[in-house]
Amino acid sequence: xxxxDVWGARWDACDNTLARQYMEVACSKQSLVILAADxxxxxxxxxxxxxxxxHIAALKTHVDLVDDWTAESWAGLxxxxxxxxxxxxxxxxxxxxxxxxxxxxxxxxxxRSWANIVTAHGISGPDIVDGLCAGWTDVGRxxxxxxxxxxxxxxxxxxxxxxxDEMIRAGVSNSGVFGFIGNGSRANELAELRQKVGxxxxxxxxxxxLAVGDGEMGQRYGDPRDAVLAGSDGIIVGSGIYxxxxxxxxxxxxxxxxxxxxxxRSDI
Amino acid sequence: xxxxDVWGARWDACDNTLARQYMEVACSKQSLVILAADxxxxxxxxxxxxxxxxHIAALKTHVDLVDDWTAESWAGLxxxxxxxxxxxxxxxxxxxxxxxxxxxxxxxxxxRSWANIVTAHGISGPDIVDGLCAGWTDVGRxxxxxxxxxxxxxxxxxxxxxxxDEMIRAGVSNSGVFGFIGNGSRANELAELRQKVGxxxxxxxxxxxLAVGDGEMGQRYGDPRDAVLAGSDGIIVGSGIYxxxxxxxxxxxxxxxxxxxxxxRSDI
Numbered sequence: 221x222x223x224x225d226v227w228g229a230r231w232d233a234c235d236n237t238l239a240r241q242y243m244e245v246a247c248s249k250q251s252l253v254i255l256a257a258d259x260x261x262x263x264x265x266x267x268x269x270x271x272x273x274x275h276i277a278a279l280k281t282h283v284d285l286v287d288d289w290t291a292e293s294w295a296g297l298x299x300x301x302x303x304x305x306x307x308x309x310x311x312x313x314x315x316x317x318x319x320x321x322x323x324x325x326x327x328x329x330x331x332r333s334w335a336n337i338v339t340a341h342g343i344s345g346p347d348i349v350d351g352l353c354a355g356w357t358d359v360g361r362x363x364x365x366x367x368x369x370x371x372x373x374x375x376x377x378x379x380x381x382x383x384x385d386e387m388i389r390a391g392v393s394n395s396g397v398f399g400f401i402g403n404g405s406r407a408n409e410l411a412e413l414r415q416k417v418g419x420x421x422x423x424x425x426x427x428x429x430l431a432v433g434d435g436e437m438g439q440r441y442g443d444p445r446d447a448v449l450a451g452s453d454g455i456i457v458g459s460g461i462y463x464x465x466x467x468x469x470x471x472x473x474x475x476x477x478x479x480x481x482x483x484x485r486s487d488i
Numbered sequence: 489x490x491x492x493d494v495w496g497a498r499w500d501a502c503d504n505t506l507a508r509q510y511m512e513v514a515c516s517k518q519s520l521v522i523l524a525a526d527x528x529x530x531x532x533x534x535x536x537x538x539x540x541x542x543h544i545a546a547l548k549t550h551v552d553l554v555d556d557w558t559a560e561s562w563a564g565l566x567x568x569x570x571x572x573x574x575x576x577x578x579x580x581x582x583x584x585x586x587x588x589x590x591x592x593x594x595x596x597x598x599x600r601s602w603a604n605i606v607t608a609h610g611i612s613g614p615d616i617v618d619g620l621c622a623g624w625t626d627v628g629r630x631x632x633x634x635x636x637x638x639x640x641x642x643x644x645x646x647x648x649x650x651x652x653d654e655m656i657r658a659g660v661s662n663s664g665v666f667g668f669i670g671n672g673s674r675a676n677e678l679a680e681l682r683q684k685v686g687x688x689x690x691x692x693x694x695x696x697x698l699a700v701g702d703g704e705m706g707q708r709y710g711d712p713r714d715a716v717l718a719g720s721d722g723i724i725v726g727s728g729i730y731x732x733x734x735x736x737x738x739x740x741x742x743x744x745x746x747x748x749x750x751x752x753r754s755d756i
Contacts, residue, residue, distance in 0.1 A: 258588070258591075260591065260594070260595075282588065282591070282592070283595075284591075284592050284595040284596075284597065285588070285591040285592060285594070285595055286595055286596070287594060287595060287596070289595065289596045311584075313582075313583040313584050313612075314581075314583075315581040315582075315583040315609050315611075316579075316581050317639070317641045318641075320526070320550065320553070323526075323528065323550070323552075323553040324550070324552050324553060326528070326553070326555060327528075327551075327552040327553055327554055327555060327557065328552075328554070328555070328557045329552065341583050341609060341611055342645060343583075343609055343611050343636075343639075343644060343645050343646060344581075344639055344641050344644050345639075345641045345642050345643035345644040345645070346642075346643050347641060347642060347643070368611075371585070371611075371612055371613075373585045373586075373612050373613040373615060374613050374614075374615055375613035375614050375615070375658060376611060376612050376613040377610060377611050377613070377650075377651055377654055377655070378611065380648055380649070380650050380651055380654070381648070381649065381650070382645075382648050382649070383645055383648055383651075386645055386648070387645070390643060
């Protein structure tokens with residue numbers, strides 16, 4: 221199926237190279253699943269990608285959680301991800317000024333050299349996006365920044381009047397912005413976010429689970445199909461997959477549900 | 489001179505162990521200078537601490553900017569800092585949820601094992617402070633979190649109505665909070681911040697320079713003496729020191745000015 225047909229207006233309006241690449245990968249793998257691999261060993265990460273790689277479209281990492289990280293072992297994981305046609309999404313939640321963020325893409329983790337997508341807060345102002353993109357440019361690569369528009373954590377300040385609006389205003393017009401992180405657990409708020417964002421940018425959402433409402437530590441999950449129908453373009457799933465005894469089957473179930481919901485949304 | 493005399497109400501009200509430790513160090517070294525060592529080589533960092541160590545009270549690091557970082561070389565730098573009686577302040581600007589932030593204190597940088605103080609945004613909610621403190625507890629240490637209350641970067645969203653108030657409200661009552669980062673370039677806004685924060689927490693401020701108004705890239709600097717008189721308890725100075733040809737003399741000049749301003753503020 222052609223991305224232009226499946227993604228419709230989103231495909232046409234999109235102005236970030238990586239966002240288009242994601243939409244293509246999602247079509248070829250028939251999955252909108254981003255695996256949140258919040259693990260702290262290289263062997264755990266490698267095993268997980270081996271098991272669920274065919275059913276996911278992107279791999280969300282926290283490189284700084286990995287206790288036995290080495291440059292070589294990480295390069296191996298990235299090769300594995302590439303072999304599975306996965307985009308690599310480092311969820312670093314950058315929050316410094318532009319020039320420092322550019323430097324933080326280097327250092328020994330050298331995020332600029334292997335991540336296709338990174339998260340950032342808009343709190344320090346819009347220059348962070350340019351700083352992060354300059355980091356990729358420094359090594360002759362391109363990438364995309366996901367700005368955090370919604371979170372589900374207790375007492376978070378993203379809901380303060382003006383915060384999301386201001387972030388979206390500055391973010392939508394910047395071609396370095398891949399999209400926004402929304403909250404998949406509340407479909408109505410997600411639909412509002414989609415209306416504000418328009419079609420030019422993607423929205424990815426954590427907070428979804430096949431077992432709705434069944435979260436840990438009081439977290440409430442939303443239904444993945446509802447999230448996609450409300451405007452999510454990628455569902456971020458972590459423990460729902462990696463804590464399961466049938467990881468590959470569960471990952472495939474999330475893939476099927478997300479893909480069917482996308483077709484339904486596109487009227488195909 | 490006794491810290492209780494010099495710091496007055498701040499010393500009495502303070503509830504974070506590291507904040508007291510800083511106030512003691514500042515008195516013994518007669519300096520409120522935090523050196524922002526935004527360098528990307530280990531040799532540059534070591535040389536800098538060798539040159540200005542006697543005149544500063546704390547060392548602000550960005551561990552993830554260092555291109556030739558190794559665990560061993562970093563441990564050596566931390567030993568050197570300790571020998572100069574410096575607190576180590578990793579300016580990581582954490583911005584994730586509590587449990588992830590706790591994990592980010594580990595990993596190969598193992599920030600929890602050498603940093604005395606770290607920065608965090610309050611954007612994800614107050615649980616980030618508990619997560620970071622749990623990171624220190626995991627290795628039997630104590631630390632303090634500096635929450636960002638003001639920034640000077642273009643289009644930053646810290647000035648949105650309610651943001652700073654909400655952060656201060658949640659932060660002041662948490663003994664894991666060392667204090668707040670204010671903006672040293674505008675003394676009147678800093679004085680307002682001090683009024684909101686009260687005496688229980690420290691305020692540290694970047695954005696000061698002996699050459700007032702002489703910033704790079706359009707940044708405006710404030711006068712260090714004005715900042716301390718307006719309520720800053722620590723002045724964060726970077727290129728003003730490390731780009732100078734007389735690093736130790738310049739560092740001593742900042743130390744003298746900040747210390748004299750503190751005595752003036754305390755009426756000693």
